[in-house]
Structures are given as structure tokens and as C-alpha cells.
Amino acid sequence: MSDAPAGAPALKEIFNRARLEHFAVETQAIACGFDAERFLALACDRLDDLSIMQRLRRVAETFHATLPGPFEANLETLRALAPRIEHGFAAIALSEYVALYGQDRFDASMAALAFFTRFGSAEFAIRHFLIRDLDRTLSVMTAWAEDDNEHVRRLASEGARPRLPWSFQLRPLMEDPARAWPILDALKADPSLYVRKSVANHLNDVTKDHPAWVLARLAGWPRAQPHTAWIVRQALRTLIKRGDAGALELMGAGRGAQVLVADFAVEPARIALGERMSLSARLVSTAAEPQKLIVDYAVHYVKKNGRAAPKVFKLREIVLAPGMEETVAISQVIRDFTTRKHHAGHHRVELLVNGRSLADGGFLLEA
Template sequence: MPADVAEYAELKEMFNAARFRAMAKLLADEYPQFDQKKFLALALDGLAELTLIQRMRRMTEAMRATLPADYPAAITILDKVGPRIGHGFVSITLCDFVSVYGHDHFELSMAALGRYTQLGSAEFAIREFIKRDHPKTLAVMTKWSRHENEHLRRLASEGTRPRLPWSFRLAALQADPLIAWPILDALKTDESLYVRKSVANHLNDISHQHPEWLFKRLATWDASHPHTAWIIKRALRTLIKRGDPRALAMIGATAGAKVAVEQFKLTPARVKIGGEINFSFELTSKAKVAQRLVIDYVVHYMKKAGETSPKVFKLKEITLATGESLPLSKRHRLQELSTRKHHPGTHRLEVMVNGVVQVAGEFILSR
């Protein structure tokens, strides 16, 4: 889903009036009785004021009102239309149609989502079925985790994420991560990066509430496999950013790192929203042996109410020999995002090495 305002606006326009007219034509081509006039009247009413998600749902509702009332017949038509849409994000509407209207036809709907996720991800749609009957739905998704198609394998992991962005939380899976563990375990060496990213994100979701459980489970995996090692490292990223010693040890970072951070500079002292700051420093190892170091930085963003909220960013992972020094620098942009609004005030920036703050500075953000 979109991170910045420009990307959100671009995706929103994927559901503009022209898109609805194009969809009407596709539906009419496959269903001669299709009432294009009715579809467009329903779809375009007040379209400009609707959000991205509301526009997507509007298309779903307009299709329901103009396709056959018989759900299997409607799916037959959507099966023909789907490959002709030609846009993955717009194709999510087919999944949305299933999630809203397909609960009385479980097997048919599962098969449809298996097809439609290959056009546009069904990760949001499948959650409506998990919420209603997670044992029955996860039985299907466990089979998908062993499917030859990477889109179905990825759906098995992504759709069961406890904290999937832009979706509701799955209370049962939040409370007991063991429910989806067979899916994750089946995918631990998956050859597809698309799938591995999803598995790691799912595990990272678990780390927020069940870190002890997660460490015990990951310890049973063979980290010598490169795909598994990649998943573990990405899965532990939140705990690594917090400086959790178990997470750092699991990726080979040195416990109690001995370093010196010198010549720290943070400029400019004042910057406007939409601008950028730059910081630099020299990192020197003070240990008698080589050290594996994870360097992050933290920006404490000013919130609307006047308090600050920290956000950790990755900088570099390195191994330094005893006495070795390394100059590091970073440019950090302060543009508006759909997920982060900036507010004027004093902001703090900290440099962390293996989870421990080493040096800090401040800058003032203004409009």
C-alpha cells in the first residue's frame, strides 16, 4: 500500500471515471445483458469525494447491482473479465467482490481467490473468511503454502499476518501465533523473494507480542540455509532496532560492542518540512577483536500534541577490525507521507550501535 501522498493520489486515480467506464465495457463484452448505464450511474455518483478504498468498494457494489444475482454466475463472468483488466491493483476489486458476497459459497470463493490473487493480491479479501472461520480457511491456506505458484504461497503467509497494514487485526492469530505456524514453517526456504518477504513480515508482526515464542521457534530452523537466514534477519528487524541482545546475537552482532563515535555533525540546525537534514560521523572499533556492528539512527518526531515519537531507520551493518575506523554519512528527507505527518518543533536524532545510543543532536523543523 502507498507510503507517500503522491503515491496514494496516483493509486486513487486508478479508480477514476475512465477506469469505471473501461470496466463497464469489459463486463458488457462478457455479459450481453449488462446494464452499463446503471453501473456507471451507481459508480460515478460522488466519485470525486471518495477515498481510494471507498472507490474500490464502489466498483464492487456497482458490479453486484448489475451482474447476475446468482453468485456462481457472477464469478463465471468475473473469471473472464479478470485477465483483461491489465492492472494488478485494480484487479483487487475482484477479490473484494468475493470477500463481500462469497461467504455462502466457501469452496467456490476459495478457488476464485486462488485465481484472482495471481492478478491482484487477495491478502485483504481472505481475511474476511479467516475472521469468520479461521480453522476452515487456514486448512485451505496451508495447502496453498505448498502450491507451485508463488502468488498462492505468498497469499498463505500475507493473508494470515496478525498485523497486516491497511487491514483489521486478526485477534485469534494475534493471541496464538501457533495457528499459522505450519504455513510459515513450510515457507522457510522458499525460493521466491516475494514469498520470503511476506514470511519475514509475518514473523515481525509476531515479534511485537510474542518475542519469546518467536525466538524459540526460530531456533528450530536451520539458519545455514541462505533463504532461511535472510528471513530470520528481516523477521527480527524490530527487535534488532530495539537493541534486543537475543535478536542481535541471532544475526551475529557483537554483544556489548565497544566503539567510539567522533566528529558527529548534524546540519542544518533549522529545516522546513519537505527539506532534508544531513549527518555524519566517524565510527572506531575499540575492541581487541573484530566486531559485527549494526548501525541505526533514530529520529524523534514531534507529534501534534507536543510529545515526540521515535522512528528507527537502518544505516549500515559492518564488521570492524580492532582499531579500525569508518566514516559514515546520511541524508534524511522530511517529506510528508500518508503514514507520517510532520509537525514544527525541536526534533532529536540519535545514532545507535547494536541498539545502544552513542551520540545525539537536535534540529528545528518549521513550515
């Protein structure tokens, strides 16, 4: 999930009473014997005390308590309900039902998840099956990587991410990422950006445990293919931010940048929360041949204890010819997010080129 500005509606309100009423009305319209009133009573019980993921599970549990049929019959009801929900995250509750109550019905559950993921990703649900029977589930997911539907192909990659946000870690895949490699390799030139983002994020997860393993395999991919090149660039983003020599080499920026930095500026010198910080610099090549430059910047955010910790942001990738120059610039609002609170003090800002700090300045964030 992306950062949300502080003060925005809580994400758990995706499952508010109005949404639950919508579930009840639509299910009643398609399922004989469904008790809408009981569904609402159970789903709304102490709703305010529940987090978004607890509410998600509550909906699945409430369907189990109120749908009249056995598992396979209830799946047919939920299949009919899926296109009526019209909200991607809310529809994840249907896959959660499968995760909770379909563990002993593997084939029916796999078919249901491949269907439900088209309406709301089944990335959380499939992980329960991976934990229970890794090889059997990976075999199905490898077949999904060849599916005509981009949502199903994405599920093959996203569901097997070792460190998927908002879910538990898949320790066997953290220890041995090669087990999911056939999925990633099959998707290396996928035409869908939605799928490519997932493949890149999956590989970025793996770089945190097995950087050399990722670099060795990506070195064998045909990076002249634009879709593949995009995945490689995004997959290596964490390593590049760390200045990893192997990642920079794979991206064609393994040499230290031969540039002069002129007119470097971080403005204004003093900023109040909610205002913009701007960074600009002019890069002048001193090399005798064209060079690829990966330009990032780091903001050293002041923590509550007064210490600072850097966060690296992407800026630009450029190819600079001998004697030529290029101006790089960025403007960023300094504001609180649900995942980042700002504190007053001096915030150092660095310009990073090919993994090395070539200039620094900063701004004072006022209380």
C-alpha cells in the same frame, strides 16, 4: 501501503470514473446481459464521498447488482475480466466480490481467490473466510504455501497476517500465532523476494504480541540459508530497533558495541521542509576480535503539541575487525507524507549501535 508525498493524487482515485468506465466496457465485451450503463450509474453514485476501501467495496457490490448470473456463473465472467483490468489494486475488487457473496460457497471461493490473487492480491478477501472458519481456511492456505505461483504462496502468508494494514485484525491468530506457523515454516526459504517480504512482515506482526515465541522459532531456522537469513533479519526489525537483547543475540550482535564514535555530525544545523538532513560518523573498533554491528539512527520528530517522539531507521550492518574503522552515513529528505506531518522545532538525532545510543546531535526545522 507505502507513504505517499503530501500533494500526490489521492489513492482513492485508483477507482475514478475512467477506471469504472474501463470496468464497464471490458465486462460488457465478455458478459451477455450485462448492463454497462446501470453499472456506471451505481458505481459512480456519490463517488467523491467514498474512501478508497469504500470504492473497492462499491465496485464489488455493483458487480453483484449488474451481473446477470448466479454466483458460479459470475465468477467465470470475473475470471475472464481479471487479465483485462491491468491494475493490481483495482483488480482486488474481484476478490472483494468473492468475500461478500461467496461465504456459503467455500470451495468455489477458495479456487477463485487463488486465481484472482495473481492479478490483484486477495489478502483482504481471504480474511473474511478466516474469521468465519479459521481451521478450514488455514488448511487451504497451508496447501497454497506449496503452490508453484508466487502470488498464491504470498497470499498464504499475507492473508493470515495478524495485523495486516488496511484490514481488520485477526484476533485468534494474534492470541495463538502457532496456528499459522506451518505456512510460515514452509516459506522460510522461498525463492521469491515478494513472498519473503510477506513472511517477514507476518513475523514482525507477531513480535508485537509474542516476541519470545518468534525468537524461539527463528532460532531453529537454518540461518546459513541466505533467503532464510534475510527473512529473519527483516522479521526482527522492530525488536532490533527497540534494542531487544534476544533479537540482537539472534542476529549475532548481542554484545554491546566496543567502538569509539569519531567525527559524528548531523548537518546542516537548520533545515527548511523539503531539504536534506545528513548524518555521518566514523566507528573505530576497540574490541580484541571481530564484532557484528547493527547501526541504526533515530529521529525525534516534533509533534504538534511540541513534544518529540523517536522513529528509528535502518542504516547498516557491518562486521568490524579489531582496530579497524568504518564510516557510516545517510542522507534523508525532510518532507511531509500523508502519514507524517512535520512541525517546526529542534529534532534530536541519535546514532544507535547494537541497540544503544552512542552519539546524538540534531537539527532545527524552521517554520
